[in-house]
Amino acid sequence: MPLPPGRVLKKGVKICCSSLSGTTLVVVTHSPAHAAQASRVLRLLDGRVLVEAMG
Numbered sequence: 001m002p003l004p005p006g007r008v009l010k011k012g013v014k015i016c017c018s019s020l021s022g023t024t025l026v027v028v029t030h031s032p033a034h035a036a037q038a039s040r041v042l043r044l045l046d047g048r049v050l051v052e053a054m055g
Helices: 010-019
Strands: 040-045 048-054
Touching: none
Parallel strands: none
Antiparallel strands: 040 048
């Protein structure tokens, strides 16, 4: 059964992130767990950067 649009399995995210090591990838998420895996996180509000964090 296919997943509804916007739904990603956690296992798939781990595989995807590990295989893209060293690659620039823009990810938009509401998940703190997914954001925590990034080396750089920008938090936005109304199209403006509120916080920039380097991991």
